[in-house]
Amino acid sequence: xxxxxxxxxxxxxxxxxxxxxxxxxxxxxxxxxxxxxxxxxxxxxxxxxxxxxxxxxxxxxxxxxxxxxxxxxxxxxxxxxxxxxxxxxxxxxxxxxxxxxxxxxxxxxxxxxxxxxxxxxxxxxxxxxxxxxxxxxxxxxxxxxxxxxxxxxxxxxxxxxxxxxxxxxxxxxxxxxxxxxxxxxxxxxxxxxxxxxxxxxxxxxxxxxxxxxxxxxxxxxxxxxxxxxxxxxxxxxxxxxxxxxxxxxxxxxxxxxxxxxxxxxxxxxxxxxxxxxxxxxxxxxxxxxxxxxxxxxxxxxxxxxxxxxxxxxxxxxxxxxxxxxxxxxxxxxxxxxxxxxxxxxxxxxxxxxxxxxxxxxxxxxxxxxxxxxxxxxxxxxxxxxxxxxxxxxxxxxxxxxxxxxxxxxxxxxxxxxxxxxxxxxxxxxxxxxxxxxxxxxxxxxxxxxxxxxxxxxxxxxxxxxxxxxxxxxxxxxxxxxxxxxxxxxxxxxxxxxxxxxxxxxxxxxxxxxxxxxxxxxxxxxxxxxxxxxxxxxxxxxxxxxxxxxxxxxxxxxxxxxxxxxxxxxxxxxxxxxxxxxxxxxxxxxxxxxxxxxxxxxxxxxxxxxxxxxxxxxxxxxxxxxxxxxxxxxxxxxxxxxxxxxxxxxxxxxxxxxxxxxxxxxxxxxxxxxxxxxxxxxxxxxxxxxxxxxxxxxxxxxxxxxxxxxxxxxxxxxxxxxxxxxxxxxxxxxxxxxxxxxxxxxxxxxxxxxxxxxxxxxxxxxxxxxxxxxxxxxxxx
Numbered sequence: 001x002x003x004x005x006x007x008x009x010x011x012x013x014x015x016x017x018x019x020x021x022x023x024x025x026x027x028x029x030x031x032x033x034x035x036x037x038x039x040x041x042x043x044x045x046x047x048x049x050x051x052x053x054x055x056x057x058x059x060x061x062x063x064x065x066x067x068x069x070x071x072x073x074x075x076x077x078x079x080x081x082x083x084x085x086x087x088x089x090x091x092x093x094x095x096x097x098x099x100x101x102x103x104x105x106x107x108x109x110x111x112x113x114x115x116x117x118x119x120x121x122x123x124x125x126x127x128x129x130x131x132x133x134x135x136x137x138x139x140x141x142x143x144x145x146x147x148x149x150x151x152x153x154x155x156x157x158x159x160x161x162x163x164x165x166x167x168x169x170x171x172x173x174x175x176x177x178x179x180x181x182x183x184x185x186x187x188x189x190x191x192x193x194x195x196x197x198x199x200x201x202x203x204x205x206x207x208x209x210x211x212x213x214x215x216x217x218x219x220x221x222x223x224x225x226x227x228x229x230x231x232x233x234x235x236x237x238x239x240x241x242x243x244x245x246x247x248x249x250x251x252x253x254x255x256x257x258x259x260x261x262x263x264x265x266x267x268x269x270x271x272x273x274x275x276x277x278x279x280x281x282x283x284x285x286x287x288x289x290x291x292x293x294x295x296x297x298x299x300x301x302x303x304x305x306x307x308x309x310x311x312x313x314x315x316x317x318x319x320x321x322x323x324x325x326x327x328x329x330x331x332x333x334x335x336x337x338x339x340x341x342x343x344x345x346x347x348x349x350x351x352x353x354x355x356x357x358x359x360x361x362x363x364x365x366x367x368x369x370x371x372x373x374x375x376x377x378x379x380x381x382x383x384x385x386x387x388x389x390x391x392x393x394x395x396x397x398x399x400x401x402x403x404x405x406x407x408x409x410x411x412x413x414x415x416x417x418x419x420x421x422x423x424x425x426x427x428x429x430x431x432x433x434x435x436x437x438x439x440x441x442x443x444x445x446x447x448x449x450x451x452x453x454x455x456x457x458x459x460x461x462x463x464x465x466x467x468x469x470x471x472x473x474x475x476x477x478x479x480x481x482x483x484x485x486x487x488x489x490x491x492x493x494x495x496x497x498x499x500x501x502x503x504x505x506x507x508x509x510x511x512x513x514x515x516x517x518x519x520x521x522x523x524x525x526x527x528x529x530x531x532x533x534x535x536x537x538x539x540x541x542x543x544x545x546x547x548x549x550x551x552x553x554x555x556x557x558x559x560x561x562x563x564x565x566x567x568x569x570x571x572x573x574x575x576x577x578x579x580x581x582x583x584x585x586x587x588x589x590x591x592x593x594x595x596x597x598x599x600x601x602x603x604x605x606x607x608x609x610x611x612x613x614x615x616x617x618x619x620x621x622x623x624x625x626x627x628x629x630x631x632x633x634x635x636x637x638x639x640x641x642x643x644x645x646x647x648x649x650x651x652x653x654x655x656x657x658x659x660x661x662x663x664x665x666x667x668x669x670x671x672x673x674x675x676x677x678x679x680x681x682x683x684x685x686x687x688x689x690x691x692x693x694x695x696x697x698x699x700x701x702x703x704x705x706x707x708x709x710x711x712x713x714x715x716x717x718x719x720x721x722x723x724x725x726x727x728x729x730x731x732x733x734x735x736x737x738x739x740x741x742x743x744x745x746x747x748x749x750x751x752x753x754x755x756x757x758x759x760x761x762x763x764x765x766x767x768x769x770x771x772x773x774x775x776x777x778x779x780x
Contacts, residue, residue, distance in 0.1 A: 010324050011049040013379045020046050029056035035393055042387050050312075050373065050380040053325035057291035058298060059392040061560050066393045067526035068558045071536050074543035075553035083552040086515055089212060094135040094287065095205075096554020097212055098516045100585045104469055105209050106477055107139045110149070110202035110520045110581050112559035117199035120258040121166025125199050126174040127235075127259040130266050130333050132203040133178065134287035137270055138336065140213035140277050141205030144455065145467055146175045148185040148201050149481050149520070149579045150444075153194030155436040155778050160189070163197050164779055171201070172447040177263035178270070181456045182448035183465025186481060189436040192575045196562040200520045200579050204479060206469050211277060215286040216303035217339045220367045222283055224300075224308060225345075226293070227352050227359035228269050228335040232318035235259035235292070235331025265334040272355035273336060281340060281348040288335035294328045294388070296337040297363075301371045301385035304339075308385065310363035312375040324375045339365060399532035404570045409490060411628030413614045418697050425697060426760035428623065429667050432701070434770040435622040436778075438664050443775035457589040461676065463506040463660055464584070466592045476589035478512035480582055484663070485575025486616045487631035492534040493541035496578045497634045500545045501705055502662050503582040508643035509658040509708055511593045511650025512584025517546055519556040519580050524563035524573025531563065534576040542578060548636040551582065593650040596676020597657040597711040597737045604673075604681060604735035606666065606688060607642055607724070608707030612698040618663045619701045638706035641729050646708060654720045657711040667700040669709050670735075670754060671767050680752030680764055683735035691732065696759060711737055 016022075024046065026036040031052075039047050039055050047055060061067060076091055084090075088105055089097035095109035113128025129146060136143045148171045153160050175182050180203075217224065235258065276282050284304070286296045293315070301308040312324055322330070340348045345361070352359040366372075371388065373381035419428045432438050441460065450459040457476060458466035464480040482502040488495025500517065507514050519542060524531030535558075546553055563573025586592055597604075614620055615629025649655040657676075661669045674680055685699045694702065712720045724731040739752045741763075755761040 010375060010378065010380060013048055013382050016048045017045045022046065024052055026052060029053070030060055031056050035059060038393065043383065048380050049325045050328055051383060053329045054294040054298065054381065054388055057294050057329055058388045061526065063291050063295060064392040065558055067395050067397050067560060068521070068535060069394050070396060071539040074539060078543040078547045079552050083550055087552055087554065089139070091553065091555050093555070094138045094215060096516065096518065097139060098554060098583065099209065100469065100475065100477060102470060102473060102475055103209055104475065105207050105212065106204060106583065107136055107141045107207070108202065108204040108479065108518055108581065108583055109135055109555050110200055110481065110518045110579060111557040112520050112522060113199050113201060114196060114522065114559050114562060116258045117167050118163060118197050121163045122170040123258050123260055125167040125170030127261040127333050128199055128201040129171055129174040130261045130263065131289040132201045133266065134289065134336065136203045136205035137273055138213065138215065138285050138287040139205065140211040141207040142274055143180055143203050143205045143270065144453065145181050145183050145204045145465065146202060147183060147465065147479065147481055149198070149483065150186065151188040151190065151193045151198035151577065153189065153197065154191045155189040157194060161779055167197065167199055168444050168447055174261055174263045176449050178267050179452050181450050181452050181459065183450055183456055183459040183467065184480060186483065187441050187444055190485065190575060192485065192571070195564045196574050198522050198574070198577060202481060202518070202581055204467070204477070213277065213282060213285050215299055216284045217300035217308055217365045218304040218306065219283060219341065219365055220306055221342060222365040223340045223342060223345055223361050224310060224363035224365065225338045225340050225348065225359050226315060226335065226362050227338065227357055229262060229265050229332060230316045230318040230358065231327055231330050231335070232332045233322060233326065233330065236326050236329045259331050259333050261333045268355050268357060269334055269336065272352055272357045275351050276348060279347055279351060281344045281351065282338045283341055284339035286337050288337060290331060292328065292330045292332065298371055298385045298389040300337065300339065302389040304365065307366040307368035307370045307372070308363055309366050310373045312373050312380065314360050314362040316358055316360050324380050397526050397532045398529050399536050400529045401533055402530040408570065408628055409630055413620050413626060413629055416620065416624050416626060420697070422759040425700065426762060428619070430770045432618055432622050432664055432668065433671055433767060434774050435618065436774055438618055438668055439774035440772045442772060443779060457592050458510060458594065461672065462510070462595045464510040464512065466510050466512070466586065466589055468589045474588035474590050476586045478507045478510040478584040478586060478592070480506035481579055482506065483577050483579040485577040486621065486627055488538060488576045488578060489627065490616050490629060490631045492537035492576055494631050494634055495576070496538035496541035497545040497636070498631060498705065499578050499580040500542055500549070501634060501636065501639050502660065503580045504549055504551070504639060504643065505660045505708065507582045507584035508646040509593060509595065509660050510584070511591055511647055512586045513647055514549065514551050514582050514584045514643065516583045517551050517553045517580060519553060519578060521558045522562055522574065522577040522579065523560055525567065526560050528567035528572060530568060531573050538576060538578045542580065545636060549640060591650055593655060593658045594676065595657060595659040596673045597679050598677045599656065600679060600737050600739040602656060602711040602713055602737045603717055603733055604683065604737060605710050605712055606707065606732050606734045607645065607710065607729060608638065609704065609730045610688065610692045610694050610699055610702055610707065611704045612694050613702050613704050614698070617701065617703045632703050632705050635706050641727055642706050642708060645723060645727060645729060648723065649710065649720060654716045655710040655712055659709050661707040661709065662703060665701045665703050671771065673709060674754050674764055675768055675771060678752060678764060680738050680754055681735050682738050682755045682757065684757045685734065688732050688734055
């Protein structure tokens with residue numbers, strides 16, 4: 001737009017009203033034509049450039065959940081009073097909050113930063129961590145730990161090292177600089193993620209009940225303060241353009257949309273915010289992440305009881321050439337927006353000055369019910385804030401079971417060649433153990449600080465991360481995340497429940513009582529009925545599963561448009577990947593149960609029933625490159641009983657180790673139990689095979705659910721067995737821990753072994769070599 005001598009240099013509300021036919025770049029900003037027309041109807045005129053920017057980012061898929069909202073409602077609808085008993089803040093705020101007892105509350109959430117991490121892996125991953133940390137901080141909590149759930153393309157693809165090195169360095173660099181322990185997560189390689197890696201990040205924070213803060217702007221005359229880093233040109237359009245459409249890495253516009261992070265600024269911002277909270281200097285607070293100032297102002301105003309007036313030229317800038325629309329859309333990191341009472345303003349600014357955090361008073365809360373933004377005296381935004389933040393379009397996207405689903409499920413593993421002899425089983429074990437998804441993740445986790453702050457009781461490779469909350473009582477929490485895109489591809493409803501069940505089980509193996517859930521739903525394009533069906537089924541399965549297990553969803557994230565293929569094809573998008581995090585509570589973290597055994601002479605029990613379930617398994621993938629059939633059956637009632645046994649056994653000191661069975665089956669769990677502390681095991685399968693009607697191969701590699709192995713001291717065996725019998729839960733004594741060398745292993749220094757009686761024996765040294773060598777071989 002060319003300005004005359006008397007015209008403003010930017011698009012104003014008056015100008016928009018008088019020039020209705022001015023062409024506007026609504027499509028370039030990610031809006032559909034009908035959405036643009038709806039904005040015009042809401043305003044009674046065309047939007048200004050600033051208003052168009054705000055609506056485009058806030059009505060994006062990433063911010064508005066316009067395609068998934070109708071399905072996400074089930075997470076609130078399918079609850080009961082018992083599930084809500086400990087829920088203090090639920091879906092709709094920056095993060096959920098649960099009561100863990102003794103006046104303590106925990107807030108936790110997982111979010112995605114997928115597309116940015118493909119374009120610029122280091123900054124994409126780093127700012128993903130930074131963003132989720134600020135979400136937790138904005139609830140009034142001190143962040144205490146992070147986790148990451150990473151999925152990359154084929155390990156041998158030429159581009160995979162670029163993404164892996166950048167993402168891992170970004171996650172570790174940002175989290176380590178913040179002084180936050182990284183206590184767990186996932187690492188998966190699969191060709192379906194080649195052009196769409198998944199980088200999900202989770203943060204946990206703790207606070208006292210009375211310290212909870214919410215994102216709302218109330219109290220006419222209260223000041224709106226923007227503080228933290230200055231606003232720059234990075235991240236402009238990230239929510240509407242980069243995170244809310246099908247990815248195309250050939251477009252030059254993608255790279256500037258990636259934010260740039262500064263963890264040292266964030267660390268100062270964390271401490272500054274916590275002191276502001278302690279001083280009672282904040283009435284409401286919102287972090288600036290996706291959609292930047294557009295999101296913070298509209299959400300604060302919409303959640304409040306009035307309106308808001310903002311002077312945009314008061315915003316402190318890194319780049320003075322930014323237009324008003326760019327200032328509104330910028331996703332520059334390490335920024336917060338607070339609502340402050342006038343009588344608290346001096347105290348607020350004194351604290352920000354103490355921490356050398358720049359702050360600018362950019363507006364105030366009003367009683368107009370409008371969000372009004374001026375720039376150098378000219379009005380550039382005049383909207384009803386709810387129309388921007390909460391009343392965007394809601395779509396009932398068409399969805400249908402894919403035409404290829406039946407043939408995929410019909411293609412089972414029944415006809416695949418299976419190992420039979422002891423030597424073949426041994427070779428299969430070593431092959432799976434060295435495969436990318438079952439190999440040791442130490443190459444990644446050793447780049448993260450897992451024990452900083454001194455409150456980490458357990459971390460990877462244990463089943464769950466366990467953290468102390470109260471130093472005096474030992475009260476603590478456990479957290480695990482899980483997901484299996486292969487299972488979900490075979491059956492989205494069941495796949496989502498399997499992710500929930502595994503995460504629930506992992507928390508229980510640590511001895512913690514599962515309490516609440518967060519999720520990150522990673523799927524393809526909502527405009528593809530196949531991908532939309534996968535999302536709808538997974539959401540339904542997860543909601544039903546949470547109701548059965550009695551754990552509410554407290555919040556999370558949806559990431560769509562993760563696909564580059566032709567819609568309607570079996571490989572048009574990533575494997576549908578619901579990542580589910582479960583939070584549990586321990587009365588005393590000193591009693592947390594480790595995943596590996598430390599002493600010889602303890603009995604190894606397998607809990608649960610084994611069935612010949614190999615469809616979608618690690619064995620099918622690694623040995624046969626096969627995906628087809630139906631995933632393992634879900635038995636949530638059995639999961640609840642198993643969890644109760646594990647929790648009570650941990651509390652009463654009946655077990656010294658517990659490890660869940662999932663990918664790789666019993667064989668993988670036995671190896672990991674041995675390698676955790678270098679103590680071997682002698683195992684027999686005859687009674688198990690006879691009881692469950694399975695072969696030795698199925699006993700070792702099937703991935704049936706609701707199972708765990710435990711190491712029981714001889715002195716506690718009777719009590720442990722009595723507990724299982726009383727609950728009617730299947731249990732079998734399948735072995736004993738042992739640190740002696742086997743007689744049939746050459747060499748006096750062979751060391752401890754894993755011996756499968758009558759089948760094979762493998763020294764732990766050989767297992768460790770296979771287990772630990774894969775990632776370093778590919779990534780250095």
